[in-house]
Amino acid sequence: MTTRRLAVFDMDGTLLDSLPDLAECSRDLLASYALPPISDAEVRGMIGEGVQVLVTRALALAARKQAALTGGPVTTLPESAQAAERFMAFYTPRAARLSRLFPGTEDALHALQAQGWSLAICTNKPERAARGILDTLGVAALFAAVGGGDSFAARKPDPRHLLGTIVQAGGQVQRSVMIGDMPPDWLAAEGAGCDFVFAAWGYGVTPPPGHSGHSAPLARSMAQVPVTLETVLPPDRIRTG
DSSP states (O other): OOOOEEEEEOTBTTTEEOHHHHHHHHHHHHHHTTOOOOOHHHHHTTTTSOHHHHHHHHHHHHHHHHHHHHSSOOOOOOOHHHHHHHHHHHHGGGTTSSOEEOTTHHHHHHHHHHTTEEEEEEOSSOHHHHHHHHHHHTOGGGOSEEEOTTSSSOOTTSHHHHHHHHHHTTOOGGGEEEEESSHHHHHHHHHHTOEEEEETTSSOSSOOBOGGGOBOOEESSGGGHHHHHHHHSOTTOOOOO
């Protein structure tokens, strides 16, 4: 029996426009350390590699801004793991206050299921936070698996994160496609030997290089994803390399 095709989605910048909440919580974190705020646009460029990376980048930028304002030395920054815990204390209760699914997301997910696809999420966001957001937005039941940044021993761009998510969802890598907008997404897909579609509506700037130097397949909106995935991985094809 042929395994169902599996569409594995990144979360922030692909399924979810999470920038407003991430930016607000970043500013709350910085204020708690008496550091100046950073803009939504600045936070946008920090998203994609997990909470600790986001927090480390936000603290470093704010400290540089403070030094430029005061003419003094750069402030000694708090330990990153401790700061990440403080960030999550701000973020967890309000993770879906301003965040929304990108336009057309629910319709696209239902269309994929009607086409015979199973669905999963592979995100560097902590699993508890990811599941809480999906519950709040009413789409948790659509996904066979949610692989968070703390669900496995590795996280994107390590392919083991994607491979673990595929196994959890009951899929096979040859019958799976990763959809994402940032380098950790396509690097994980490349390392896993998995097809990839670039989410051109997301937070990423340029699509990744594809096989043989050609650009990777892309979708310009969530509404295009069902058609794009049918082209990338038709029902009767198994990717062999």
